Every structure is written in C-alpha cells, then in structure tokens.
Amino acid sequence: MDAMKHSVERIVQAVGGKDNIVTATHCVTRLRLVLKDEGKVDKDALERVDVVKGSFSANGQFQIVIGSGVEKAYGYLREITGMQHATKEEVKSEAEKKLNPLQRLIKTLGDIFIPLLPAIVSAGLLMGINNVLTGKGIFYPNQALIDVHPEWKDFAGIINLIANTAFVxxxxxxxxxxxxxxxxxxxxxxxxxxxxxxxxxxxxxxxxxxxxxxxxxxxxxxxxxxxxxxxxxxxxxxxxxxxxxxxxxxxxxxxxxxxxxxxxxxxxxxxxxxxxxxxxxxxxxxxxxxxxxSAFVWVFHQLPLIGGLIYGAFYAPLVVTGMHHTFLAVDLQLIASTGGTFLWPILALSNISQGSAALAMMFVSKEEKVKGMSLVSTISAYLGITEPAMFGINIRYRYPFYCGMIGSAIGAVVITSQHVKASSIGVGGLPGFLSIFPQYWGVFFIGMAIALIVPFALTIVWGKSKKKSA
Structure with a gap:
C-alpha cells in the first residue's frame, strides 16, 4: 500500500473516523476539515502519523499540517471517505455555522484584512528601506545618508512614494x-x-x-x-x-x-x-x-509597562484564537492617526520569541521528527509566520509556548518603556527592525535580543527539569 494512503487512513481514524468528517478541503500545506465533534480527535494518535507536522483548530475548522504532499493526501482522503470535492468557500460556510457571533466577527475581519497583507507588508518593507536612507545617525552622526549624499534623495523619494501608495x-x-x-x-x-x-x-x-x-x-x-x-x-x-x-x-x-x-x-x-x-x-x-x-495611546503612554506586559504576553494566544486580526485594523488606524504604531513592534517580538522556544526543542526533544520540525518552524517564525512553530511544536508541549509568552512580555516591556514605534507594518520577525523608526533601533535590538535568548534559555531549562522529574 502507498505510504501516504496508509498515513491518511490513520489520520481519518485519529479524527474520529469518516463519519465524523462533515466536509474537507486543503490549502498549500494543510488539510482543512469540518468535524461533527472535535472531541473525538485523538491528538496523540494523530501526532504519531509520519506525514503530520502539527494540527490545530481555528474558525470552526480542524487543520492538519501536511506540507508539500497535502494535495496527494487530500486525494486519498476523498477516496477513503467517499467525500465529494469541496471548495474552500463551501468549507468556510460549513465551518461558520459552528461559530458564535464574536467568532464570526473576528473571522470576518480576518477574511477582509488577510488578502491585503501582501500589499501592506510590501509597503512596510519599502518604507523600511526609506527609513534606512533618511534616518539620521545610521551611517553618519546626526545626519541622514541623503543629507551627505544628495544624489540619493530623489531615489529615496521614489521609494517612499511607492511604499506610501498602499497606505494612501x-x-x-x-x-x-x-x-x-x-x-x-x-x-x-x-x-x-x-x-x-x-x-x-x-x-x-x-x-x-x-x-x-x-x-x-x-x-x-x-x-x-x-x-x-x-x-x-x-x-x-x-x-x-x-x-x-x-x-x-x-x-x-x-x-x-x-x-x-x-x-x-x-x-x-x-x-x-x-x-x-x-x-x-x-x-x-x-x-x-x-x-x-486615543484609548490605546493613553494606555501605552501612561501605563507603558502594563500595556507592553499584557500585549506582549498575550499576543501569541490571540493568534491561536484568531483574534490577532482585529489588531491589524488598530495598527493601521494608529499609523493613520499618529504616524506610527507601538503595537506592531510587540508583534514582531512575539513571533521571534515563539520561534526561539521552538528552536530550543531541537535540543530538548529526542524525537527526530520534532528536531526537524523545530528547525524549519523556527526559520518560518523568524520570518514572521509563527503557525508551524506554535501549532506544530510549542502548543503541543505547552511549556515552550509559555516560555515564548514570557520572553515576548519581557521584551515588550523594554521597548514600550521607551515608546518604540513602527512607521508601518512589515515582516513580523527578524527583518522587522526595518519598519521601526531608526531612532528606536537601539532599544528594539535589545528587545529582539531578549526575544531570542530568554525563551530559548527558559525552554532548555524547563525541558531539562521535566526530564529529571520524569
């Protein structure tokens, strides 16, 4: 029997059998299932399937991370269950029936803003390049590159125009x-x-x-x-x-x-x-x-330590629930109203923290599958995509997820105490400094160092202590 088909048979059994599957589709890397009862899912059995790189439930769908072989897996899933092909829209419609009003509102906001991310993130990266060219003190003391080399001024101006278009x-x-x-x-x-x-x-x-x-x-x-x-x-x-x-x-x-x-x-x-x-x-x-x-500005200006601590600690759980999409609208509103956002820099640190916690599992876990997944998911998180790290590694073992939250909270307190702002929304990971106003780079790099080191060290220590007490 084909190894993939055998794996899919095990997946079907782990999610409660074919009778528990209402409908299914797939995206680039994940099987997306709508189940009658998610309580019937055997997570342990599912994680033992070789092709499964992680699983999670979001927006009424139970999603199983497969990777590049997902299309083949979906074909076998339809063959095994006798299920007709379903479009993503049909699956979403079926999944929405299981959501409460608040979840539907959050999902709606996500559906609206997620398609805009390529344009917004691209604009953020280009604005980051403009920041480098126009920021004082980066290449020369108290002067910007365009001040010392005027021939770069119009070049920076064109970049700024291209970058600003998505926001204008x-x-x-x-x-x-x-x-x-x-x-x-x-x-x-x-x-x-x-x-x-x-x-x-x-x-x-x-x-x-x-x-x-x-x-x-x-x-x-x-x-x-x-x-x-x-x-x-x-x-x-x-x-x-x-x-x-x-x-x-x-x-x-x-x-x-x-x-x-x-x-x-x-x-x-x-x-x-x-x-x-x-x-x-x-x-x-x-x-x-x-x-x-005004409410967000008041909190982060009058109570920056508390605001940073709360948002830094709980941004990752917001991603798990899908509620983080609502804050994209707040970021855009802050940029439009105040010229910058103090929320997005915390997002970048949270992503880095979860990636660092996942990286530590490469040294803590003895399972070769986990070691391989931790490295790949860490790279993804450091580039702004945290779902593989969080759902594939951190939430599965819990304590890496908590360590990531702690590291993010500490880093957030440091940068919010100095009122660090981003001029735009960019890549929410290591390249994120490009979107930060240059005058805040020093403090932000300290926050990044905390996000890199603290979750990694905590996860190593916590993991070793768990082994000793086992």
Whole structure:
C-alpha cells in the first residue's frame, strides 16, 4: 500500500473516523476539515502519523499540517471517505455555522484584512528601506545618508512614494476586500473606497488643524451642512460603508429586472451609500476610530509597562484564537492617526520569541521528527509566520509556548518603556527592525535580543527539569 494512503487512513481514524468528517478541503500545506465533534480527535494518535507536522483548530475548522504532499493526501482522503470535492468557500460556510457571533466577527475581519497583507507588508518593507536612507545617525552622526549624499534623495523619494501608495489608498483596498467578503461587486467596493479619499475632499490628516482654525469645508445640501472631508488612512468608515453598500446592492439585484440592473443597481447603491457615508457613517465611525486610538495611546503612554506586559504576553494566544486580526485594523488606524504604531513592534517580538522556544526543542526533544520540525518552524517564525512553530511544536508541549509568552512580555516591556514605534507594518520577525523608526533601533535590538535568548534559555531549562522529574 502507498505510504501516504496508509498515513491518511490513520489520520481519518485519529479524527474520529469518516463519519465524523462533515466536509474537507486543503490549502498549500494543510488539510482543512469540518468535524461533527472535535472531541473525538485523538491528538496523540494523530501526532504519531509520519506525514503530520502539527494540527490545530481555528474558525470552526480542524487543520492538519501536511506540507508539500497535502494535495496527494487530500486525494486519498476523498477516496477513503467517499467525500465529494469541496471548495474552500463551501468549507468556510460549513465551518461558520459552528461559530458564535464574536467568532464570526473576528473571522470576518480576518477574511477582509488577510488578502491585503501582501500589499501592506510590501509597503512596510519599502518604507523600511526609506527609513534606512533618511534616518539620521545610521551611517553618519546626526545626519541622514541623503543629507551627505544628495544624489540619493530623489531615489529615496521614489521609494517612499511607492511604499506610501498602499497606505494612501488604503480605503480603496479595504473597500475591494470588504465588499468581496460581504458578497457584493468588488469594483463598486473599489469605487466606494476611492470616493472616500477623493482629491476634492479635505485630507483627513489636515482635519485637526482645520478644526482649530475653523476652516473645515462644508457642503450645503438643502440647508443641511455636511463636512467635506476625506477618510485617508481610516479603517472603520470604509468597512461600515462597504457593508451598507453590499446590502443595498443585493437588495436591489433581487428586485430590479435583469435588463435594467446595469443602469440602476450600481448608481443607486453608490448614491445612497455615498450620502450615508458623508452624512452619518463617516462622522460617527471617524469619532469611534479616534476614541479607540486615543484609548490605546493613553494606555501605552501612561501605563507603558502594563500595556507592553499584557500585549506582549498575550499576543501569541490571540493568534491561536484568531483574534490577532482585529489588531491589524488598530495598527493601521494608529499609523493613520499618529504616524506610527507601538503595537506592531510587540508583534514582531512575539513571533521571534515563539520561534526561539521552538528552536530550543531541537535540543530538548529526542524525537527526530520534532528536531526537524523545530528547525524549519523556527526559520518560518523568524520570518514572521509563527503557525508551524506554535501549532506544530510549542502548543503541543505547552511549556515552550509559555516560555515564548514570557520572553515576548519581557521584551515588550523594554521597548514600550521607551515608546518604540513602527512607521508601518512589515515582516513580523527578524527583518522587522526595518519598519521601526531608526531612532528606536537601539532599544528594539535589545528587545529582539531578549526575544531570542530568554525563551530559548527558559525552554532548555524547563525541558531539562521535566526530564529529571520524569
């Protein structure tokens, strides 16, 4: 019998048999199963299967990390269970039935922001290069490279323009992704997002100054005064507007004859949503976003040690639950409102800490499979992808996960005590320093050293003590 087929048979038995599998699909590295009862899963038996590199439950799906052979494994899974092919959307739909309202909200935010990550992370990396070129004290004392070598100035300017594009037109990206997630026409979502940052509107970054000077522009519509401001860099206005636009579009599509839909549906949906966005949705959500930003800023400025300790310790558990996606919106809001984020640097340290804890298991564990997985997953975590390390190694043995949390918390306290900020969202691992404002590099490198050394040492000591007491 084919070794992979035999392994898949063992997987099916370990997850409770074929009758416990509702539906299944796969991604690049993982089998994604919706199970009737996850309590029937035999984790020990599953981990003994050679091809299984880890497993975890998230968003109503039980996911099994296979690696490059996942497509072949999925083929055998369908053969063994007699299951028809299911798309990712069908599996997600089935999985969502098992989620409570809060989990659905978190998953929705994840579905909206995850597709944007390539653009945002790429922008962050490019802004990091710009930071290197324009940061004072990196190459020359009290001077930037472009000050000493003016020929680099325009080169840095072009890089900055390319990097800033994703953030300047962020509402357009969010509009596309949000309307797509809600089931509407993606093109209308792009138009909606760009409409909220139209050049005829006053730039959102000038709003506070305009308020103080009393120069905020207004539309006068039949006696109703409407602020003529844009929502550059804002998250909530376009999210809520996208939801409203989709509901109106779907409502009209059900009632307008097909022959008239092209002429009526999009114009009416955009017109109604546009007026609602500028009259109600925009002002209200702008105020809510400002309040959320102010709350985070107050905590991390007035109580930086407590804020850093809590967020540093519990970011990894947030990843396990999927709730970390909600903080991406907060990061983007902080960057738009204050010019930088103090949350993202902690994320980078948390990822490094979990990677270091996984690396220590290479020296603690006697299992060759664990040794191999720990090295690969550590590299992944150091480059910003922690799921293999956390789900494949750390959570499986528990104490490495706790050691990672401790290291992350200590590192976070150090950097938040000095108010370290990132100018953008970048690669959340060792290359993360590129996104940090250069004046904070020294402190951030200390935080990185803590994240590298403390979890590794704690895991080694904890692991050795467990062996002695066994």
């Amino acid at each position: 037109f962020l509402p357009g990206l969010i509009g596309w992704s949000a309307v797509k997630r809600f089931g509407g026409s993606e093109l209308l979502g792009i138009v909606l997002g760009l409409m909220l940052i139209h050049p005829d509107l006053m730039n959102a970054w000038s709003y506070a100054e305009a308020v103080s000077k009393g120069t905020v522009p207004y539309w006068n519509v039949f006696g109703l005064s409407i602020q003529k401001i844009g929502y550059q860099g804002q998250v909530l206005p376009v999210l809520v507007s996208a939801f409203v636009l989709t509901k109106i579009e779907l409502y009209l599509r059900k009632r307008v004859p097909e022959g008239f839909q092209l002429l009526l549906v999009a114009p009416i949906a955009l017109l109604i949503t546009g007026f609602l966005a500028f009259i109600v949705i925009g002002p209200v959500t702008f105020a809510v976003g400002k309040a959320i930003t």
